Amino acid sequence: MGVSRRVFLGTAAAALAAPMVVRAQNRPRVVVVGGGAGGATAARYIANDSQGGIDVTLVEPSRAYYTCFFSNLYLGGFREFDSLGHGYGGLATGGINVVHDWATGIDRDAKTVALAGGGSLPYDRLVLSPGIDFVEDSVPGWSLASQNAMPHAYKAGSQTELLRAQIEAMPEGGVFAMVAPPNPYRCPPGPYERVSMVAHYLREHNPSATILIADPKESYSKQGLFEDGWQTHYAGMIQRIGPDFGGGNVEVDPAAMTLTIDGQVENVDVCNVIPAQRAGGIVHAAALNDGDWAPVSAYDLSSREDPEIHILGDSAAQGAMPKSGFAANSQAKVAANAIVAALADGRAFPPRFSNTCWSLIDTDDGVKVGATYEASDEGIVSVDSFVSQIGESAEVRAETYRESLGWYDAITADMFG
Amino acid sequence: MGRPALFAAALAGSGLAAPGPAAGEGDPARGETLFRPCAACHMIGPGAVNRIGPHLNGILDRPIASVEGFAYSDAMSEAGAGGRAWDDTALDNFLAAPRNYVPGTAMVFRGVHDAGDRADLVAYMDAAGTPDAAPAADAAPSPEVAAILALDGDAAYGAYLSSECTACHAAGGSDIPAIDGLPPELFAAALVAYRDRSRDHQVMNTVTARLGDEEIAALTAHFASAD
Numbered sequence: 228m229g230v231s232r233r234v235f236l237g238t239a240a241a242a243l244a245a246p247m248v249v250r251a252q253n254r255p256r257v258v259v260v261g262g263g264a265g266g267a268t269a270a271r272y273i274a275n276d277s278q279g280g281i282d283v284t285l286v287e288p289s290r291a292y293y294t295c296f297f298s299n300l301y302l303g304g305f306r307e308f309d310s311l312g313h314g315y316g317g318l319a320t321g322g323i324n325v326v327h328d329w330a331t332g333i334d335r336d337a338k339t340v341a342l343a344g345g346g347s348l349p350y351d352r353l354v355l356s357p358g359i360d361f362v363e364d365s366v367p368g369w370s371l372a373s374q375n376a377m378p379h380a381y382k383a384g385s386q387t388e389l390l391r392a393q394i395e396a397m398p399e400g401g402v403f404a405m406v407a408p409p410n411p412y413r414c415p416p417g418p419y420e421r422v423s424m425v426a427h428y429l430r431e432h433n434p435s436a437t438i439l440i441a442d443p444k445e446s447y448s449k450q451g452l453f454e455d456g457w458q459t460h461y462a463g464m465i466q467r468i469g470p471d472f473g474g475g476n477v478e479v480d481p482a483a484m485t486l487t488i489d490g491q492v493e494n495v496d497v498c499n500v501i502p503a504q505r506a507g508g509i510v511h512a513a514a515l516n517d518g519d520w521a522p523v524s525a526y527d528l529s530s531r532e533d534p535e536i537h538i539l540g541d542s543a544a545q546g547a548m549p550k551s552g553f554a555a556n557s558q559a560k561v562a563a564n565a566i567v568a569a570l571a572d573g574r575a576f577p578p579r580f581s582n583t584c585w586s587l588i589d590t591d592d593g594v595k596v597g598a599t600y601e602a603s604d605e606g607i608v609s610v611d612s613f614v615s616q617i618g619e620s621a622e623v624r625a626e627t628y629r630e631s632l633g634w635y636d637a638i639t640a641d642m643f644g
Numbered sequence: 645m646g647r648p649a650l651f652a653a654a655l656a657g658s659g660l661a662a663p664g665p666a667a668g669e670g671d672p673a674r675g676e677t678l679f680r681p682c683a684a685c686h687m688i689g690p691g692a693v694n695r696i697g698p699h700l701n702g703i704l705d706r707p708i709a710s711v712e713g714f715a716y717s718d719a720m721s722e723a724g725a726g727g728r729a730w731d732d733t734a735l736d737n738f739l740a741a742p743r744n745y746v747p748g749t750a751m752v753f754r755g756v757h758d759a760g761d762r763a764d765l766v767a768y769m770d771a772a773g774t775p776d777a778a779p780a781a782d783a784a785p786s787p788e789v790a791a792i793l794a795l796d797g798d799a800a801y802g803a804y805l806s807s808e809c810t811a812c813h814a815a816g817g818s819d820i821p822a823i824d825g826l827p828p829e830l831f832a833a834a835l836v837a838y839r840d841r842s843r844d845h846q847v848m849n850t851v852t853a854r855l856g857d858e859e860i861a862a863l864t865a866h867f868a869s870a871d
Contacts (some may be wrong), residue, residue, distance in 0.1 A: 272807070553811060556811055557808070557811065560804075560807040560808075564804060574800055574801075574804075576801060576804040576805075579805075579808065579854075581808055581811070581850075581851060583812075583847055595846070595847070597846070597847055597850060598850070599850055599851060599853070599854055610853075610854055611850050611853050611854065612850065613846040613847070613849070613850050615846075626754075629754070629819045630812075630819060630820055630847075632819040633812065633813075633814070633817050633818070633819030633820030634811070634812045634819075634820060636814050636817060636819070637810065637811065637812050637813055637814035637817055637820060638811050638812065640814050641807075641810050641811055641814075
């Protein structure tokens with residue numbers, strides 16, 4: 228690509244100044260859409276590993292990213308809201324162009340990304356890490372227009388603060404309801420960690436209040452650990468209605484603040500609706516989806532529809548990894564290695580992935596589940612796994628919680644610099 | 645460097661806090677049980693040699709950083725400057741929070757919170773590791789670790805592999821220990837110990853299960869060159 232031009236200019240007399248200029252003009256371009264766990268990590272690793280050899284632009288509308296992971300701990304009173312926020316200064320310092328704008332579409336033939344603010348960004352490789360969108364009408368009676376009355380709080384930020392305020396304002400003995408999502412969705416233990424954190428808050432401030440979960444799933448992540456913990460810490464407070472009892476047949480009325488489960492109307496004080504999910508809108512706009520999600524190769528996270536577009540994190544249908552911030556970070560490193568190898572002659576190494584999800588049940592009662600993964604032609608497959616055990620000592624659980632604090636600091640530094 | 649000063653301050657300050665119980669007050673039998681996690685890195689008693697950590701024979705009142713042939717961290721060596729010894733109080737303070745007491749120590753251990761537990765541990769170490777039991781110091785890594793250290797580790801591969809580490813281990817981290825700057829023999833020995841499960845940790849056992857000697861050598865080379 229740039230070689231002939233470099234040779235040509237190299238014959239000119241301006242030998243001292245020319246090389247830098249030429250390099251800047253001819254650097255391969257990577258555009259990253261989405262500045263969350265996957266996108267921020269990919270941008271940093273591509274810029275670092277290519278040692279400036281690749282021009283990296285990150286497109287992200289928000290000035291600060293609020294992590295969905297750990298946002299439940301804010302609901303429980305274990306963290307300050309501000310501790311969840313991360314700016315993009317570290318990426319900019321690392322040589323990444325950070326553009327605060329919406330990516331509205333992709334011209335896959337011209338290889339450009341259109342921006343809401345006008346203009347377009349050309350790319351040699353494109354990385355999409357847009358997170359989740361909600362499936363319309365997946366919970367009858369609920370739409371994005373009712374997210375203030377019945378928050379999802381499943382994209383962290385003002386929604387998280389709103390849900391916390393509603394929990395604080397619950398009347399004595401009130402009802403907190405959650406409509407849990409069907410599989411697959413972001414952060415499999417997330418809804419149940421949230422229930423734990425809400426229960427913790429209510430036990431301290433509103434002990435006669437109750438929690439009602441309507442759940443379309445037979446079973447869920449770390450179920451035994453959560454139910455054991457709820458029995459221990461919040462006995463009698465939490466009721467979960469699974470699909471056998473109509474937990475998958477729900478309807479809400481945000482104006483009346485009712486939740487109807489299998490025909491039975493419940494008056495509730497807070498209703499946390501976590502709808503069914505699908506890949507972020509840009510994936511669908513660019514026709515990279517098959518159904519709700521975007522199929523990708525397990526070897527480099529490239530789209531099955533377009534090998535020059537890599538899709539990371541929650542949006543990707545990649546196989547066995549859960550949709551988590553940890554997983555997105557892990558996938559981003561594999562994609563970055565492949566992209567630097569393709570565009571800047573970096574060394575390509577075998578893909579390898581890992582994930583751990585920590586959850587907090589009560590003060591100093593942390594649990595975790597995790598696995599290592601590798602690539603196969605069929606998708607990402609699990610190699611080995613572990614999970615916390617029922618009956619572990621209080622010391623082990625406290626250690627697990629402290630470990631999660633260390634992980635949060637490390638992985639957010641890995642993502643945002 | 646500020647480390648000796650910090651350490652001296654910690655020593656001086658320890659007189660103000662409630663002093664740790666003397667070794668004589670602890671229960672050595674209970675201490676033996678509590679010592680189990682320590683044994684992943686430290687040997688004590690007849691035949692004890694240096695492993696990931698120095699042997700602990702004669703640890704009570706032993707001069708700090710004084711076992712011959714053991715590669716102490718700079719921080720620990722500086723802490724031992726001037727012949728300071730591990731008396732009751734120093735051991736108690738160190739065991740309570742190693743990384744607060746000797747900032748920069750290579751000991752990857754958070755500490756023992758309960759003062760009674762610490763007294764029991766010290767009592768056990770005092771009883772089990774008489775100075776007479778100390779053999780000639782043997783700093784040589786195990787044959788398995790030595791074989792890995794003898795490999796020409798691929799630092800670039802190690803840099804790639806290290807991205808799995810940095811998801812949890814931050815520079816300067818304490819809730820999850822920092823791993824940058826560990827001496828190569830300590831680093832490799834720790835990964836081997838997690839891999840063969842002589843050291844227990846769910847995440848580390850799972851992550852290291854698929855590291856071959858080549859991967860451990862590569863990671864060791866990377867972390868050694870990253871300093």
